[in-house]
Structure formats: structure tokens, C-alpha cells
Amino acid sequence: MRSIYVIGIISIIFFLYGSINYYIGLRGWQVFGTNLTFINKKIYWIIFWLVVVSYIIGRLGEKFISGFNGKYFLIIGGYWLAAMYYFLITLLIIDLFRFFDKWVRVIPEGFRNNPNNSLYTGILVLVMVVAILIYGTWNAQNPQITHYDLTIPKQAKNLAKLHIVMVSDIHLGQVVDNKHLLKMVNKINNLQPDLVVFAGDMVDENVDIFIEQKMTDTFKLLKPKLGSYAVLGNHEYIGGHVEDIIYHLEQGGIEVLRDSYRKIADSFYLVGRDELVASHFAGQERQPLSHLLKGIDKSLPIILLDHQPSALVEARENGVDLQFSGHTHQGQFFPNNLVTARIFEVHWGYLNKDGLQVIVSSGYGTWGPPIRIGNKPEIVDVVIEFGTTGT
Numbered sequence: 001m002r003s004i005y006v007i008g009i010i011s012i013i014f015f016l017y018g019s020i021n022y023y024i025g026l027r028g029w030q031v032f033g034t035n036l037t038f039i040n041k042k043i044y045w046i047i048f049w050l051v052v053v054s055y056i057i058g059r060l061g062e063k064f065i066s067g068f069n070g071k072y073f074l075i076i077g078g079y080w081l082a083a084m085y086y087f088l089i090t091l092l093i094i095d096l097f098r099f100f101d102k103w104v105r106v107i108p109e110g111f112r113n114n115p116n117n118s119l120y121t122g123i124l125v126l127v128m129v130v131a132i133l134i135y136g137t138w139n140a141q142n143p144q145i146t147h148y149d150l151t152i153p154k155q156a157k158n159l160a161k162l163h164i165v166m167v168s169d170i171h172l173g174q175v176v177d178n179k180h181l182l183k184m185v186n187k188i189n190n191l192q193p194d195l196v197v198f199a200g201d202m203v204d205e206n207v208d209i210f211i212e213q214k215m216t217d218t219f220k221l222l223k224p225k226l227g228s229y230a231v232l233g234n235h236e237y238i239g240g241h242v243e244d245i246i247y248h249l250e251q252g253g254i255e256v257l258r259d260s261y262r263k264i265a266d267s268f269y270l271v272g273r274d275e276l277v278a279s280h281f282a283g284q285e286r287q288p289l290s291h292l293l294k295g296i297d298k299s300l301p302i303i304l305l306d307h308q309p310s311a312l313v314e315a316r317e318n319g320v321d322l323q324f325s326g327h328t329h330q331g332q333f334f335p336n337n338l339v340t341a342r343i344f345e346v347h348w349g350y351l352n353k354d355g356l357q358v359i360v361s362s363g364y365g366t367w368g369p370p371i372r373i374g375n376k377p378e379i380v381d382v383v384i385e386f387g388t389t390g391t
Contacts, residue, residue, distance in 0.1 A: 058074035163192070163381075169361070194224060200326055205236075228253055274287070322356075
């Protein structure tokens with residue numbers, strides 16, 4: 001029964017994906033194929049559908065064909081996913097304008113009667129989408145440092161202050177490769193943190209790329225005084241190679257916390273929760289936080305890593321002082337941020353929830369298209385002062 005349900009969902013997704021792309025392709029042919037007679041219809045549709053399915057080819061090829069290099073399929077397909085998104089929004093708006101213009105004249109008469117208006121409109125849409133892709137590519141490749149100064153009103157024994165760097169959602173793989181990782185590691189080292197933490201989705205499903213590009217060696221370059229720690233995200237589980245990913249991360253000096261904690265410098269606790277989807281992909285439920293924190297000294301500061309910012313009440317009720325999360329990408333594409341803002345109590349930035357302080361990162365990398373619109377990739381830099389009141 002479950003397999004029938006999954007097949008049904010996949011069929012609906014492919015139908016919607018095909019329908020959306022046919023609509024975009026048809027509108028493109030109506031504009032350029034009609035007005036530019038040198039374009040061959042058959043060649044147009046062959047190239048169009050190859051671009052449409054290239055991301056799928058890249059993903060399935062890497063998963064099922066030994067030695068398959070899907071990098072260029074993934075890059076072309078990723079860019080098309082972003083282009084498709086903005087073509088769809090723009091074309092729907094234009095078609096709605098044309099529909100309402102039949103009753104309420106909103107389009108200027110001179111433009112409406114111009115025989116070349118569809119070509120001019122098509123060129124404008126194409127230029128606009130290309131400009132969005134160019135800007136989004138530049139934006140995704142230029143992460144910012146986001147700084148927070150916080151206070152946790154608990155004594156931390158040996159520490160008066162703690163400097164933490166947090167990164168989430170790197171999505172290391174064919175697109176966000178070792179060159180991007182080295183750039184990130186150098187930026188982190190320049191900040192000279194006491195502690196480095198990763199809030200999940202470090203590896204974008206395919207651990208083979210991680211191994212081939214020797215990313216383990218790059219992680220070894222991190223030199224925080226108190227160590228580097230990570231939790232898993234949904235993409236580590238989706239890829240089906242959780243144990244391999246953990247092994248290679250820990251070979252790189254990153255300790256992975258799966259429903260476990262460490263008492264660091266005898267001064268504070270760092271707690272790492274397993275990812276919410278672990279039960280679906282690995283058949284194991286993550287532990288309730290009350291069980292996980294049983295027996296620890298709650299008079300000391302408690303810092304929690306949880307990939308998704310969706311269990312804030314549970315964290316607050318169990319005495320967590322500070323939670324780091326990611327997952328949302330802050331929508332990655334505008335206007336998706338309007339959706340993530342409705343789904344999560346905090347989808348990016350800082351929240352104080354009755355004493356529980358939460359920081360959610362927009363992430364360092366990208367999933368799918370190597371593009372960000374309406375948000376910035378970031379490295380989160382936090383300085384915590386212990387033992388005083390106020391923030």
C-alpha cells in the first residue's frame with residue numbers, strides 16, 4: 001500500500017512538472033518560433049525538453065550508474081529550475097493582465113495594437129529572467145558574516161565568554177564543491193572561533209563526491225580551540241549513506257552528535273539532536289529531548305543543535321538556553337521566503353522565546369540551482385557572554 005502511495009505522489013509531481021514546462025515551452029515557441037522563422041520547431045522542442053530533464057538525469061545517473069559524472073547535467077538543470085520558477089511567475093502575471101484587459105483596458109492602446117508586442121514582451125521576459133539568474137549566481141557565491149552578541153544568564157565555570165561560528169546547509173556535492181568548502185574554512189579560521197558547529201545538511205546526498213574531492217582534508221584545516229561538532233540534516237538521510245557521511249566527517253575532525261551531548265571545557269553542554277526525518281529514512285525515532293537531557297547539570301548553559309527549527313516549545317520546556325538551526329534557506333528564492341516565514345516561527349535570524357534564544361541560519365550553500373534571490377548565504381558568528389542578565 002505504501003509503495004502505491006509513493007508511486008502516486010511521484011506521478012503527480014512529474015505530471016505537474018511536465019505541465020508547467022509545457023506551458024513555458026509553448027509560450028516561448030508562440031513568441032520566438034512565430035516571430036523568428038529561422039528557429040526549427042523540432043530542434044526547439046528537443047533542446048527544450050533536454051534542458052527540462054537534465055537535473056533529473058544528473059540525479060538519477062549519479063545514483064544508479066557507476067562512474068556517471070552528473071555535474072554539468074545538475075548545473076544546467078539547476079539553472080533551469082530557477083529559470084522555470086521565474087518564467088512561470090512572469091508568464092502567469094502577463095497572461096492574467098491580458099485576460100483582464102479584455103474587460104478592463106489596462107494595456108496601453110499603442111502597445112496592444114503593435115504587431116510586434118508579443119516579441120518585445122518575450123524579449124523583455126527573457127532578459128529579466130537571465131538578469132535574475134546572473135544576480136542570483138553572484139549572490140550565492142558571496143556569503144556574508146552575520147554577527148550576534150548574546151548573553152546567557154548562567155555561570156559557565158571556566159568561561160566568561162564563548163565565541164562560536166555556526167554554519168548550516170552547505171550541501172557539499174557536484175555544485176557546492178571543495179573550492180567552496182575551502183573558501184568557507186578560510187573564512188571561519190579568520191574569525192578565530194573557540195567552537196565551530198554545523199547545523200545539518202553538510203553533504204548533498206552523494207558522499208562519493210565528498211570522498212573524490214578529499215573534503216575530509218579540507219575540514220581538517222579548521223582549528224577551533226574547543227573542537228568542531230555537527231548534527232545531521234534531512235539530506236544526509238535522503239542520500240542513504242548516513243554512516244559513511246558520519247565516518248568521513250569524523251575523519252575530518254567533525255564530531256557528529258546524534259541524540260547525544262558533550263560537556264565542553266567543563267563549562268557548558270553542547271547537545272545534538274538527530275534529524276526529524278530519521279524515522280522515515282532510517283526507521284528510528286529520535287529521542288525526546290527530556291530523555292536526552294536526563295541527568296545533566298541544568299545550572300550550566302545548554303546549547304542545542306537541531307537542523308529544523310520546529311521543536312522550539314520542547315527545547316524551551318527542557319531548559320535549553322540557545323538553539324542553532326538551519327534547513328529553511330530563508331526560502332532561497334523570493335518569494336518563497338513568504339512561505340517559510342509562515343511555516344516556521346522563526347525562519348531566519350534571531351528569536352527570544354521566553355528565555356530560549358534561537359538563531360536560524362539561511363545556510364551557506366544552495367540546493368538545486370546555485371542561486372539565491374532575496375536572501376544572502378551566511379556564516380553565523382556569535383559571541384556569548386555568560387553569567388549576566390539582559391541581552
